[in-house]
Amino acid sequence: MQLQEFFFNNQIDNIQISWVKEGPRMGQILLEAGANDFGGTLINESISTSAGASFGQLLKPKVIRNIIHNMGKIPAQRKSNYEIIKTFSNEDYFGDELLDISNPQDFGSYKELIKMDQFRFKNH
Helix, strand or coil: CCHHHHHCCCCCCCEEHHHHHHCHHHHHHHHHHHCCCCCCCHHHHHHHCCCCCEEEECHHHHHHHHHHHCCCCEEEEEEECCEEEEEEECCCCCCCCCHHHHHHHHHHHHHHEEEEEECCCCCC
């Protein structure tokens, strides 16, 4: 019995975990507990990072797919309305999508951004 069936009487179809806040390993545990959405790829995530989370800067899609695949589950890419765009089999979950092959340094970091005066609020 899935979490959605047991606790929510099938009123909530999807439960997303936040690897940004909990980390990849806890994300796996929460998927095993009944959640069905690992969350997505973030670049320069700042909300959780500024609140003290240490996982949210970047997790490439191929890493997310590998984490899910290693659990014996089938990774999928979806739209905002949970319509599945693509599922990833054993052979193709290591793609060469732009974010998979990009250099994380290209995106900067939240810790560096908050040091820059140009992004500070100025009350005129």
